[in-house]
Amino acid sequence: QTMRSILLPQAITSMLPVLISQLVVVLKDTALGYQITFVEMVRQGTVIGSAYGNYIPALIVIAALMIALNFALSLFATWLERRL
Structure with a gap:
């Protein structure tokens, strides 16, 4: 219960900007396109x-x-990083 209510939200807020930045990289990469x-x-x-x-x-x-x-995805990632 502690993990679900305390640790997981902290982990998600720290991982989300990095995940969105990686999504931008994947989207720009034509080999993975x-x-x-x-x-x-x-x-x-x-x-x-x-x-x-x-x-x-x-x-x-x-x-x-x-x-x-x-x-648009880059702007969203920047906005999310500033918000978090």
């Missing part, structure tokens, strides 16, 4: 590009989405 839907996003971009005959604009939109996702 396969496991976090990077390939699916790029594949959908190429499918949309082939449907309309314009690959470049579709892939630019996919790149902008990935950048926005990374930026």
